[in-house]
Amino acid sequence: MPRHPFQSVPVPAHQAAALAERGLRFGLVDLDDEAQCAAWLRADLRGFYGDDPDDGEIADRFTPFRDSRLAAVWDDSAADPATPVATVSSWPTRLTTPGERDVEAWAISSVTVAPTHRRRGIARGLLEAELAAARAHGAPFAVLTVSEATIYGRFGFSPAAFTASLAIEQRRATWTGPVPDGRVHLVERTALRQQAPDIERRARRGVPGEIDRWPRLWDRMFALTADSKKDAGSLRAVRFDDADGEPQGFALYRVAEQGSDFTKHRVTVTELIAATPDAYAALWRYLLDLDLVSEITVDLRSVDEPLRWQVADARAVRTTDVTDHLWARILDVPAAFAARGYAAEGSLVLDVDDPDGIAGGRYLLTTDADGAGECVPLDGDAPAGAAHLALDARALGSLYLGGVSASTFAAAGRITEQSPGAAVAADAVLRSPIAPRLSIWF
Numbered sequence: 061m062p063r064h065p066f067q068s069v070p071v072p073a074h075q076a077a078a079l080a081e082r083g084l085r086f087g088l089v090d091l092d093d094e095a096q097c098a099a100w101l102r103a104d105l106r107g108f109y110g111d112d113p114d115d116g117e118i119a120d121r122f123t124p125f126r127d128s129r130l131a132a133v134w135d136d137s138a139a140d141p142a143t144p145v146a147t148v149s150s151w152p153t154r155l156t157t158p159g160e161r162d163v164e165a166w167a168i169s170s171v172t173v174a175p176t177h178r179r180r181g182i183a184r185g186l187l188e189a190e191l192a193a194a195r196a197h198g199a200p201f202a203v204l205t206v207s208e209a210t211i212y213g214r215f216g217f218s219p220a221a222f223t224a225s226l227a228i229e230q231r232r233a234t235w236t237g238p239v240p241d242g243r244v245h246l247v248e249r250t251a252l253r254q255q256a257p258d259i260e261r262r263a264r265r266g267v268p269g270e271i272d273r274w275p276r277l278w279d280r281m282f283a284l285t286a287d288s289k290k291d292a293g294s295l296r297a298v299r300f301d302d303a304d305g306e307p308q309g310f311a312l313y314r315v316a317e318q319g320s321d322f323t324k325h326r327v328t329v330t331e332l333i334a335a336t337p338d339a340y341a342a343l344w345r346y347l348l349d350l351d352l353v354s355e356i357t358v359d360l361r362s363v364d365e366p367l368r369w370q371v372a373d374a375r376a377v378r379t380t381d382v383t384d385h386l387w388a389r390i391l392d393v394p395a396a397f398a399a400r401g402y403a404a405e406g407s408l409v410l411d412v413d414d415p416d417g418i419a420g421g422r423y424l425l426t427t428d429a430d431g432a433g434e435c436v437p438l439d440g441d442a443p444a445g446a447a448h449l450a451l452d453a454r455a456l457g458s459l460y461l462g463g464v465s466a467s468t469f470a471a472a473g474r475i476t477e478q479s480p481g482a483a484v485a486a487d488a489v490l491r492s493p494i495a496p497r498l499s500i501w502f
């Protein structure tokens with residue numbers, strides 16, 4: 061039985077009919093049909109070149125999908141008709157927005173089309189059906205993380221939050237930041253697993269771009285799932301408790317030897333989550349003080365890490381990669397803009413072009429000095445004094461979390477100022493003091 065109503069939102073009849081004309085069956089996976097679920101999982105893993113799971117692994121690996129809506133395309137004329145030739149999964153999630161707010165978003169994942177069936181418009185059918193399902197559910201956004209940056213723009217998605225990978229030359233990175241009260245404890249990872257979601261919930265309130273994590277993701281992060289247990293031995297866990305003994309942050313890391321020189325271990329930080337600046341400082345200081353270490357690497361960090369400003373030699377914290385990570389597709393402009401906070405009082409008119417006919421129109425966004433905003437469709441002319449911009453739905457999706465400036469987009473020719481100085485005025489209103497970031501793949 062589906063556990064949630066959204067899992068039964070059907071695929072649109074016209075999409076199913078279009079694929080049926082090509083001899084393909086498009087529909088939802090029956091979550092009560094174990095064989096169908098197993099075949100869907102195998103097709104999904106195959107699509108990403110993952111190992112084919114053995115029968116004993118299937119139930120465990122399928123666990124998170126029990127809370128998702130799963131759709132598939134089957135080709136009854138294929139040699140193995142039971143295994144889908146295309147897969148997609150989706151679920152509603154909370155997306156953190158500027159001003160410590162959040163909005164519902166429709167997360168899309170597991171988009172695969174079998175190599176034998178590619179470039180015939182099947183993924184287009186899946187994506188258009190997902191956007192229809194998201195709207196039927198009432199989500200103002202659809203979000204995803206991408207394997208390639210060239211696929212999803214055509215469906216109205218655009219990068220909205222970014223991540224950085226860091227390589228830290230540990231001996232040059234002498235700690236000069238604060239030394240907070242409280243203690244870092246080496247802890248047992250299964251106990252920390254229970255505390256981690258609460259710490260993360262508090263930590264992510266201030267970080268636009270984060271979405272809900274799910275239980276199996278946590279289990280995997282702590283090497284507690286069948287497929288991650290083999291790596292459990294090398295995983296180290298530390299927790300920071302504040303002066304009152306309250307857990308406020310934790311880090312997970314692995315230490316590996318580099319050849320025969322025992323002074324040059326490499327530390328890979330797999331997670332560092334801090335609900336307070338003290339926890340952040342204490343955990344980084346702990347890592348930078350580890351003995352016998354030459355390098356610390358970490359992925360999926362903010363593009364604007366305070367750490368850079370907490371070490372003696374800022375060049376010891378090297379950014380090795382910056383990439384788009386969360387892609388967003390705006391579906392309901394008034395609902396989306398009512399669900400974030402604003403940096404300043406202002407009045408913006410947005411002329412939004414959306415070739416898919418989803419989010420287009422003229423909107424008036426009015427924000428007050430307390431950071432609240434109201435966004436309504438506007439029939440007439442822009443009010444006097446309002447900053448007036450014309451842009452497409454993708455540009456709007458990128459601006460939404462405050463991670464890309466309107467001025468940069470104006471300079472890039474991606475938005476047009478309809479009133480002088482409109483981009484700078486929009487930046488004053490839309491900017492986020494915390495760089496948007498998403499710290500997981502989904």
Ligand SMILES: CC(=O)SCCNC(=O)CCNC(=O)[C@H](O)C(C)(C)COP(=O)(O)OP(=O)(O)OC[C@H]1O[C@@H](n2cnc3c(N)ncnc32)[C@H](O)[C@@H]1OP(=O)(O)O
Nearest residue numbers: 169170171172173178179180181182183184204206207210
């Ligand atoms: C959210 C996620 O799950 S991200 C993961 C995406 N999946 C993967 O990377 C797994 C490996 N790749 C695949 O499974 C498939 O190649 C997919 C899903 C990327 C594309 O599936 P297809 O059925 O071949 O795509 P389809 O034929 O519907 O193409 C739709 C459009 O995207 C374009 N397109 C498809 N694949 C790509 C690509 N890799 N790069 C750029 N454009 C692409 C097509 O040209 C087409 O453009 P148009 O409709 O504007 O003319």
